[in-house]
Amino acid sequence: MAQAVQAAAQRQYHQQLAANTGTTLPGNNPVPRGPANDVQAADAGMTEENRRVLEWIAQLMKPTTREAALLELSKKREQVPELALILWHSFGVMASLLQEIISVYPLLNPSQLTAAASNRVCNALALLQCVASHTETRGLFLSAHIPLFLYPFLNTTSKSRPFEYLRLTSLGVIGALVKNDSSEVINFLLTTEIIPLCLRIMETGSELSKTVAIFIVQKILLDDIGLAYICQTYERFYAVGTVLSNMVNQLVEQQTVRLLKHVVRCFLRLSDNARAREALRQCLPEPLRDATFSSVLRDDAATKRCLAQLLINLSDNVVDPANNQQLMH
Known part of the structure; x- marks a missing residue:
């Protein structure tokens, strides 16, 4: 009952919004022009805070006011x-x-992106992440193929702060998409170049960018379709396995638990696939087999359990993959 009332109120709000901000063509069909083009005609009971939000959204439509509106929103x-x-x-x-x-595409190559330009586009990306996160707009976001507009940013290699911030914020949008374990999202991403883009960032990005990139790869692996896709060909498995192994070797020096826990969970999930499990018996990095990371994992019981389960899986005592899924979530 409460859900029905809420839905009815939401419909009424959107109808009122369209009526207040649209024009009418023959046939009495309202054509919305933006939710705050006529804020004065909005509901008198609207709070000042909501009124300001609608004003900022209207200001997105004007190039002269867009930058300030992006920042505020x-x-x-x-x-x-x-x-x-x-x-x-x-x-x-x-x-x-x-x-x-x-x-900002023309500023990517050659590298001409300034801090101000990076901040501005990252504010726009933050609003896209908001849309990507919402259950009612996520599917529409995918249907419009909007993630593809972010891939040129993920494909950059400059280590400067403006570019690193741009990559990290773009990864945040993709991370918001995969966060809720939706097969629809995974199916979409597998039709794109997201895995190679994430693998490159996992090798060369900052620690924070690496963490978000491997989180995305882990979420893809956790989906059965994603695991099957990566293990379908030797080339795909080799690409993912090589980058994960390289990260292990880097972590021997850096000992970063935040990254290590994702690496372990990725290897554990790969071990659910019979062909990948056989390959990992030969190529799992030695630091994961010995006590190299025992000190850094001392206070992380969950990752220690995942690592122990991985080593069990690579022995002859293979367990039900469903047990691995419970450990990795």
Whole structure:
């Protein structure tokens, strides 16, 4: 009952929003122009905070006011539960955000991206992450293939701070997509170049970028379709396994538990596949077999259990893969 009332109220709100911010063509069909183009006509009971949010969204439509609006909305995105719905369903707003993203493509190669330009586009990306995170807009976000607009950013290699910030924020959008274990998301990503892009960042990015990139790969592996895809050919398995092994060798020096726990879980999930398990018996990095990481994992019981299970899987005592799934979540 409560859900029905909430849904009815939401429909009424959107209808009112369309009526307040649209024009009417023959046939009385409202054509929305953006949710705050006529804020004065909005509901008199609207809070000042919500009124400001709608004003900022309207300002996204104007190049002269967009930068300030992006900054303000990116700050408020966690505080406005329905912001994703308003952004998506407001005419022209998503196009404005994509325009911000496309506008910096010429600055990527050769590397001309300034800190100010990076901050501005990252504010736009933060709003896209808001849309990608929401259950009601995630599927629409995928259907429009919007993640593909981020891939040129993930494909950059400059180590400068503006580029690193751009890559990290772009990874955050993809991370928001995979966070809820949706097969629809995984199916979409597998039709794109996300795995090679993440693998490159896992090798050469900052620690934080590596962490988000391997989180995305881990989420893909946790899906049965994703695991089957990566283990379908030797080339795919080799690419993933090699990068994971290289990360292990780097972690021998750095001893970063945040990265190590994802590496262990990726190897554990790979061991659920019979062909991959056979290969890992030969090529699992030695530091995962001995006590190299015992000190860094001393206070991480969950990762220690995952590592122990991985070694059991690679012995002759193979257990039900369902047990591994429970350990990895």
